[in-house]
Amino acid sequence: MIEDLVEAEGLVKRFGDFTAVDSIDFTVGRGEAFGFLGPNGAGKSSTMKMIGTVSPATSGTLRVLGMDPASQGRQIRSRLGVVPQDNSLDMELTVEENLMIYGRYFDLSRREVRARIADLLEFAQLTDRRTSKVEPLSGGMKRRLTIARGLINRPELILLDEPTTGLDPQARHVLWDRLYRLKREGATLIITTHYMDEAEQLCDRLVIMDNGRIVGEGSPRELIDRHTSGEVLELRLEEPVGALSGIGDHTEELADRVLVASRDAESALAEVHARGINPAMSLIRRATLEDVFLTLTGRTLVD
């Protein structure tokens, strides 16, 4: 049994003159929850589509479940669970029928699919919407149905493209809870997201993508330890940023505030006050993946 479910080396995807994925290397191990974190247009979805064998790589090597997507796409897809960004549910069918026909696409017997539907509806908390059409379902419900649909073939590898984009906070938490459950069962997940909290919550290991390249790699903790000072002091100032020189390890000026990276943000704030600077707002927090992204790219993740 192979241990690395996905291996990519020098993977490139070009659309005409535009390079969406610019020579990236990564591996995803069995049982891992692996993330691609980056802003829109970073190349996450293009990478996902190549792994899902629905988009051919321009160059580089890619192995999925030990197979070649170009020649064994069908064998690979039969063992993947795909949760696309736009759901692509069948609007002409009911909740239950969506699961049934999707199972049939995998050549599962009706009897087998019926048995799985009960479990999957319970998992997706949609048991009472069984015979409902898809259209009237809420965004969160549609998303959960899409995840349930992706599980119909008991996949070895589950691809989740922006699983909670466009959902309200409550629906996101319900969804995260469902994804934790899959993790606990030992499923291998690949998740793309532009939410740093999602990446921190769900991913064992992740790569940070920007402009088609991988700019950082590690567990959320490792990335934060490696690329930040641990704590951040956020200030809103009247004075020019220069007034803060010497305070903290590093300062970053954003449109509406200044971030001061520091091992001890409390002392940094005391120093600010000692200099007679009175910020309109000050906030001390732990460094996050957002700060990692800022350090690595000089830009914020969500604009």
Added chain:
Amino acid sequence: MSALTTRTGPPTLTGGWRAHRVLERNLMVSKRSWVLVLSGFFEPVFYLFSIGVGVGAMVGDVQVGARTVSYAAFVAPALLSSSAMNGAVFESTLNIFFKLKWGKVYDAMLSTPLRPADVAAGEIGWSLLRGGLYAIGFMVVMALFGLAESWWTLMAIPAALLIGFAFASVGMAATTFMRSWQDFDLINVVTLPLFLFSATFYPLDVYPPAIQTVTRISPLYHGVELVRAFTLGMFDWSLAGHAAVLLGMGLIGLRVASGRLERLLLA
């Protein structure tokens, strides 16, 4: 509740065509809209009442080769043929375009072991299944009117399916090139003259030879000749030629449609 992701058996086998799964999906959808499906049966029947029976009463008999037949018997196979064409074109253009652009149904299918060729063949197969049912219904009506003279008439059903195959394939291939709903106006520009001028309502020999040659370009003409030969029981070797034209058209269309779907959906 059992584990959701752990595999219990060997991975699904993956060889061969899966076009029948696309058919199964459409069948699932149409269970709820069977009235709509049924409506396709009435088109040729209404034409038969109005033109075959109504106009036929004024026209009298028609000379076909060495035989003299009633106008209804002459026009019925042509109505069957053109409705096979219209049904196939409708199914393979408007419906497919909608699914392609908005429905996202194919994106979901292609995330599974299905391939673009399965999608193309499945959609065309579905259109043929419907067309076959309408053809059978029309045969029953023809029999009730006394227009089915021999068992050979039954052969008009596969002939109608062949027409459906030719037009569904080419229609689907054309649809993959369409950019907006406006482009669909072009379809009527093509199908209406085919419907009117394919030796549908009168024998080809009423035209001067030059125009006869133009008519022979029409694929529907070959369909009408084929179906008419079976319902009137008048055979010769030209039938093989008519069938070959339709079959070739269908195979080329299917090939183009699969290739184009691959380019559109697997970018």
